[in-house]
Amino acid sequence: MKHLSDLSRFGLFDAKAPRFTSYPPANWFNDGVDAQCVRIWQASAPKDAEISLYVHIPFCRRLCWFCACRTQGTRSDAPLAPYVARVLAEARAVRAQFVNGVKPRRLHLGGGTPTILSAALLDELLSGLNDIWGLDTLEEFSVEVDPTDVGPARLAMLAAHGLNRASLGIQDFDEQVQAAIGRIQSRDLTQGVVDNLRDLGVEALNFDLLYGLPFQTRKTLAATLDAALGMRPGRIALFGYAHVPWMSKRQVLIPGDALPSPKERLALFDQARLTLLGQGYVQIGIDHFALPHDTLARAFYDKGLRRSFQGYTDDRAPYLIGLGASAISTYPEGFAQNIPVTGQYARKIDASEPAIWRGYALTARDKLKADLVEQLMCYHAAALNEEQCADPELVASVERVAATFKGAVTWEGNHLTIARWAHPLVRLIAVQLVTPGDAPSGERTYSAAI
Ligand SMILES: C[S@@+](CC[C@H](N)C(=O)[O-])C[C@H]1O[C@@H](n2cnc3c(N)ncnc32)[C@H](O)[C@@H]1O
Numbered sequence: 068m069k070h071l072s073d074l075s076r077f078g079l080f081d082a083k084a085p086r087f088t089s090y091p092p093a094n095w096f097n098d099g100v101d102a103q104c105v106r107i108w109q110a111s112a113p114k115d116a117e118i119s120l121y122v123h124i125p126f127c128r129r130l131c132w133f134c135a136c137r138t139q140g141t142r143s144d145a146p147l148a149p150y151v152a153r154v155l156a157e158a159r160a161v162r163a164q165f166v167n168g169v170k171p172r173r174l175h176l177g178g179g180t181p182t183i184l185s186a187a188l189l190d191e192l193l194s195g196l197n198d199i200w201g202l203d204t205l206e207e208f209s210v211e212v213d214p215t216d217v218g219p220a221r222l223a224m225l226a227a228h229g230l231n232r233a234s235l236g237i238q239d240f241d242e243q244v245q246a247a248i249g250r251i252q253s254r255d256l257t258q259g260v261v262d263n264l265r266d267l268g269v270e271a272l273n274f275d276l277l278y279g280l281p282f283q284t285r286k287t288l289a290a291t292l293d294a295a296l297g298m299r300p301g302r303i304a305l306f307g308y309a310h311v312p313w314m315s316k317r318q319v320l321i322p323g324d325a326l327p328s329p330k331e332r333l334a335l336f337d338q339a340r341l342t343l344l345g346q347g348y349v350q351i352g353i354d355h356f357a358l359p360h361d362t363l364a365r366a367f368y369d370k371g372l373r374r375s376f377q378g379y380t381d382d383r384a385p386y387l388i389g390l391g392a393s394a395i396s397t398y399p400e401g402f403a404q405n406i407p408v409t410g411q412y413a414r415k416i417d418a419s420e421p422a423i424w425r426g427y428a429l430t431a432r433d434k435l436k437a438d439l440v441e442q443l444m445c446y447h448a449a450a451l452n453e454e455q456c457a458d459p460e461l462v463a464s465v466e467r468v469a470a471t472f473k474g475a476v477t478w479e480g481n482h483l484t485i486a487r488w489a490h491p492l493v494r495l496i497a498v499q500l501v502t503p504g505d506a507p508s509g510e511r512t513y514s515a516a517i
């Protein structure tokens with residue numbers, strides 16, 4: 068690869084960096100944001116505010132070794148019904164803080180594995196949310212589907228409640244790779260779930276795939292992509308596998324010596340990227356690909372792409388309300404995260420108390436930086452607005468970045484642009500826009516920059 072030595076010189080293969088699904092990243096959150104502060108944010112939402120709802124289901128039937136998501140295994144169904152009841156109790160309490168008239172635009176069930184809930188429990192959850200929030204204004208209802216833990220009755224129930232987008236966890240179809248990451252899932256089983264969804268009229272599909280897995284080679288990844296592309300999903304998220312065993316203890320089961328080197332990770336991503344572009348997909352940000360008709364591709368072209376805790380999105384709602392253990396909410400004023408441990412979350416809800424754990428109140432300057440980082444993560448380029456150009460500290464950090472990444476970045480007029488070959492550096496460049504000294508030491512919570 069032509070620019071390998073330049074990418075190496077800029078530290079791509081050694082560094083760790085946040086994925087910037089928010090600015091600041093969640094490890095900056097602090098206890099300066101408490102329940103009282105969040106109540107004020109909720110009460111100040113205008114009456115026609117557009118709201119997105121996120122419900123976190125923190126359970127999985129099995130725990131895949133590679134997974135870094137906040138989740139817990141459960142063999143029995145016993146914890147599921149009480150959890151749904153608590154999410155509804157929280158939803159009721161949160162709704163009471165907002166004025167009448169706010170409009171839910173999106174609902175996303177994530178996890179963990181939302182499809183671990185039986186059809187009856189899904190019905191209870193969705194009917195309950197509808198009673199509390201009034202979901203007839205929804206434009207999108209999406210769910211993370213684990214193809215190995217779902218069935219026709221659960222999918223039919225989701226469709227009956229208006230499901231119109233599904234995200235399927237796949238990761239990789241190669242048998243040796245699957246065995247090494249503790250996630251066995253055949254191509255046929257996945258195809259069956261895809262067919263089922265399409266039969267129910269759920270056409271908008273996303274596949275989660277990973278590069279950088281143990282035993283993955285360019286040949287095996289090409290075969291995985293070939294199989295995935297045969298099912299023609301509108302979107303593919305091709306995440307770099309984050310190997311963080313100090314945070315996600317089950318990853319000690321992953322054979323570290325079978326992991327591709329950082330340079331090989333880049334080669335895997337590049338090869339996959341070219342395949343996807345060749346198949347008519349548009350690259351969105353650092354790790355998403357979408358067919359041109361997909362709403363994400365349209366948002367990308369219309370300059371309406373956003374980055375949120377759910378990754379890349381075309382959701383423009385200023386309020387994202389997270390319900391359930393560990394869920395993060397976004398307000399125009401800042402972020403608030405719920406207590407992550409399910410038992411502690413349960414105790415708070417049972418005591419009729421807010422489940423807020425920590426958060427971050429954005430200063431005016433943070434908002435300018437957040438916009439800059441979001442533009443870079445979405446477009447590998449940013450146009451500074453008047454307010455940003457008038458902020459000497461921000462301009463100084465942009466100039467510093469332009470000097471540090473000379474040759475990879477141009478800074479002309481009010482435009483900061485990353486050269487095409489240097490796109491993999493975007494997370495490192497975004498880190499440099501953060502004033503040194505601002506960030507709590509979070510290196511260990513971050514994953515490889517490529
Ligand atoms: C909540 S999970 C997916 C939903 C469902 N539980 C399933 O497994 O199909 C969300 C996605 O996060 C991604 N993910 C999990 N652990 C990861 C890691 N260590 N590095 C990168 N991506 C990861 C996977 O692609 C996974 O599909």
Ligand code: SF4
Binds near residue numbers: 213
């Ligand atoms: S990948 Fe999905 S099913 Fe596997 S542990 Fe993570 S959240 Fe659970």
